[in-house]
Amino acid sequence: MIANVGCSSLAMAFLAALYGAIAAAYGARRARPRYVESARHAMLLTWPLVTVSALAIIWLLVSGDYQIHYVASVTSNSMPTYLKVTALWGGQAGSLVFWSWLMAAFASAAGIRKWHRDRELLPWVVVVTMVTLAFFLGLVVFFENPFARLWLTPEGRQVTALFQPRGTTPLIPSDGQGLNPLLRHPGMIIHPPTLYLGFVSFVVPYAFAIAALVTGRTDDRWVRITRRWTLVAWLFLSLGLILGGRWAYDVLGWGGYWGWDPVEIAALMPWLTGTAFLHSVMVQEKKGMLKRWNVILIILTYALVIFGTFLTRSGVLSSVHAFAQSAIGPLFFLFIGVTFVASLSLLIKRWDDLKSENQLGSIVSREALFLFNNLLFMGILAVCFWGVIFPLISELFTGQKVTVGPPFYERANSPLGIGLLLLMAIAPLSVFGQTSWKLLGRALWKPLALSFMVPFFSALRGTTNLGALLGYWVISLITLVTLYEFWRGALARRRRHGESLPVALWKLTSRNRRRYGGYVIHLGVVLMVLGVIGIEIFQTETQGTLVQGEQLTLDRYTMIYESLTQFDTQDGRNVTRAVVSVFRDGKNVGELYPRRDFYYSSQQPMTIPGVRSTLEDDFYVLLVGWESIGLSGATFKVYHNPLVNFLWIGGLVFILGTMVAAWPDRGPEPVLKLAKKRAATARSKIGGLR
Amino acid sequence: MMKKSTFTLSIAISLLFLLLLSGVAAAQDHEPTDDEVNAIAKQLYCPVCENIPLDVCPTQACVQWREIIRQKLAEGWTEDQIKQYFVDQYGDRVLATPPARGLNWLVYILPPAVFVVGAYLLFRVVRGWRQQAVMETPIASISPDDPYIARLEEELQKRDR
Incomplete structure (x- = not known):
């Protein structure tokens, strides 16, 4: 019953999307507003319809209706409820429905807001979004239907079909295969x-x-x-x-x-x-x-x-x-x-x-x-795109599959990435339009001079890796330039309005959110690059097989293998869990529990590391193997990952900056006001000419 | 004459044999460490678990591959020989990057070529704009001391109104 409701509402959503695309195109071409309005209503209908369908799938997933093929393939009795809900996007059909649901929501949002302001453009927005939506819904309705059921033929063969094929009986498995362990x-x-x-x-x-x-x-x-x-x-x-x-x-x-x-x-x-x-x-x-x-x-x-x-x-x-x-x-x-x-x-x-409408001012202008x-971004895109599709091309033409792995991307993208970082350091100081090297140089020389301090001091402290020193230099330069931008903006405000520095900073950022949000994003990138330098350049690793009580040392860390236990869990896993004590510079800093989960249903192992995480570094322990008899010996792989936490902190700053930049404005945007003013003057000019 | 050459040959063969023997013996003295095995495994990918380097792959097949590397190392094989062994068995796909020959050259040539073409196009566009710009008078008037601050203040004033 639920499945039928979901399935028919999916089919209706598909028809609505299709109709919306056609009616909007027809109405816009022939200037028939009634068709456009009707198309808009069809579009607004898609979201509730797909919502009903998605809710139906979630209902089936949670209640464990295993006759539904999709439900049987991504859930199992032992899975916790939250995972059963997320199984909506854990497999092919469900994730396509989820995609469509988001598409319908966004299309509706674009159509509800300010429909009357952009009358001219919106019919075509409806066409494009509804064509996209209809494509995805078509895939789920006709090819990957999440509501297809399992049936058993008299010969004992299992078939998947939406409607009961003649002579078959419903097949209801007692348990599903469960979600891929990785998920x-x-x-x-x-x-x-x-x-x-x-x-x-x-x-x-x-x-x-x-x-x-x-x-x-x-x-x-x-x-x-x-x-x-x-x-x-x-x-x-x-x-x-x-x-x-x-x-x-x-x-x-x-x-x-x-x-x-x-x-x-x-x-x-x-x-x-x-x-x-x-x-x-x-x-x-x-x-x-x-x-x-x-x-x-x-x-x-x-x-x-x-x-x-x-x-x-x-x-x-x-x-x-x-x-x-x-x-x-x-x-x-x-x-x-x-x-x-x-x-x-x-x-x-x-x-x-x-x-x-304009010409390039100068080679060092912002534009x-x-x-x-x-x-540079296009260069990285070319590397990535080619790296991804080349194995397919190779297989197609020579029959031989090749691997295009990390060394390829790292070698090709590193110089491009460094170029981007350099631009990130210089561009904020450049201006739009006419400018010169001299002008840029005048803004840049102070941060540039200061930026050499960090690599200089880290070299004094014993860092010999040239890549790391180069990286430190670039990120110091970006940081200095970005902070300098905040600083001189705030100073300008203080001079002008007599505000205190914090207030000036706050107002500066909140009134130029895109610009200063962008700078916050740049600072986030700086922190992330620091984390990347930590892992790419300073990561060390070692592996060893230990008997209980033995130890393994890596850099400043020592781990002692204490014990190993094996047990089954309620959700169908066999867990092998080790206990290791960790010492840093000879001081006990706690225990870690690296483990290996073996999923019975999919026969897949998962390795879950034990990690001791601090701002300075991570000590990351993997349980690689063990003696099956007696559990006395075990093999561990350990990594020392310096600075890696800056990657995550930088990620947070990055997201924060994006939120600052994207935060909705209260009144009309100043740029818009400016545009209006310009349009008004242009109109009066035209009027004057008449 | 004949006798002499046979003699030299037999000496050479026995020398070679001795050398090999001592090599094996030397290698057997040294049980390869996990790190030595991983240093090679890191560069290899098994055909089953695509995109997971061999040194960290938890599947049984990969455990066996690492054992093979260990054996070969113990037998005194070099890193290149071991990699070649896997290539012979399973094809080029076990390597992290395709060997630069035949069609594979495209992997290495195309991205830089695209970049160079892009840079050239950009250069031409920029030059075209610049030439136009020289012909026309600059539109924006610039305040002499610091154009950015001037613009910022102008913007801010506008907003505060």
Whole structure:
């Protein structure tokens, strides 16, 4: 019954989305507002319909209706309820429904707010969002239906079908297979939804860009409308990436936070183009330049969002994340191809209308530096994209699979990343328009001179690694420049309004949130880079097999193997848990409990590290193996990860900065006011000419 | 003449044999440590658990691979020989990056090529703008001492109103 309700509401949502797309396009083309209004109502209907469907799935998951194939494949009796709920996005069909649910919500949000203000653009926004939604809903209705049931043929074969095939009997398993062990983690509550939120909200700026292209509104209206959407999308995508890193660090047991896994890269790629877009869009707002480029960037971001979902959902790449595999791959491929070509054709049609209104002031002007920033982001994108698809190309043409692993990405991206960091240090001091090297030099020399202090002193204290010293120098420079920016802004305010420094700082930030929020993000990046330097350059590791009472030493740490126990848990795991005592500089600092969980149902082991975490460093212990008889001997792999916590602290600062930048304004934005004023003067001028 | 060459050969063979024997003996003296095994395992990927380096992969298959590395090290094999052994058995995919030959060259050439083309395009666009800019008079007027502060103050004043 519940399944039928969910399934029919899913089908209705699909029809509503399809109708909305067609009616909106027809109404806008033929100038029939009634059709557009009707399309809008259809769009507003999709969200409640998909909500009903998603709730139905959650109901089935929690109540354990194992005749539903999806329920049987991602849940089991022993799973805690919160994991059963999160199983909505733990498998193929459910996660596509979840995607659609978010898409419907965002489309409705874009359509409810300020519908009357942007009448011209909104019909096309409806078209784009509803086409996207209809595609995803079509996939779930026709190919990956989460409500399909299990049936048993008279020959004893198991079939999956929505309706009872003739001559079969319902098959109701007593237990399900359960969620992939990798996903049984509290991170499951938040990491996939944030990533999806990031993915889906990028569809909205794309939809406005396409609407601008179709209607021929070549001003920066679409950019202004979607500024906050873009920031919010970017916020969630960044948060999703950071949380994913933390999750990997906590449970995957490889001592790191980022493994250049294809699925990680799939989420990183739209982030790269999105970040480039966030920067270059400012040039369009300020100078009316880069209009074509910004459209290209948002088209790319959309394509990469769908491509990212495709990579994780099609099973085309096998990786730790590609737990769901099915035949929907070709459809995804087709959809990406068609939307990409259609978007580009629209762009080409409007190419001449999107001419730059301004010229580049100087090679060191803010706009020029933003262009270099974009070049570097595109460089990283090229490396990532190529690294991900090359194994497929190789397999296709030579039949041989190859691995493109971390060394490739690290070697290729490091110089580009350092270039980006340098720009981050210089660009805040440059200005838009006419400027010169001299002007930039005058602003830069003080922070530059000071920035050499940190690498100098750390070299004195015995750091000999050139990469680390270079890294210290760059991040000191960024920090100094950024703080200098806050400082001189606050000073200017104090001079002007006689405010105390803290008040001046507060007002400065709260009234230029995007600018100063951006700087806070830069400071977050600085902290994260510090963590990356810690792991990439200073991480050490060792491994040893110990009998009880023996010890293993790494840097300043010593661990003693105390004991090992093995037991079964209620949720179908066999846990092998070691107790080790940890000493730092000979002083006991506590016990750690590294363990290995073996999941009976999926026959998969999971390695959960024991970690002692301080601001200075992490001591990270993995239980690699043990003597099965007597449990007397065990093998441990230990890592010493200096500074790694700065990665997470930096992540928090990063997110905080994004929230500052994206926080809603109270009154109308000053830039908008400025635009209005400009428009008014232009009108009066035209009036005067008449 | 004939006899002499046979003699030299037999000497050479027995010398070689002795050398090998001593090599094996030397290697057997030294039981490879886990860290030595991992140093090699880190660079290898098993075909089953894709994208997880061998040194940290918990599956049974990977445990066996690490045992093979340990055995080979004990037998005195070098790092390159061991890697080659796995390549021969399972193909190039066991290596962290594809060996630079044939089609694989594309992996290494394409991204820098794209970057260079991008840089060139950027250069041309920038040059085009600059030429235009020289022809036209600059639009923005700039206050001489510090344009940023001037603009900031102007903005702030506007907001405070």
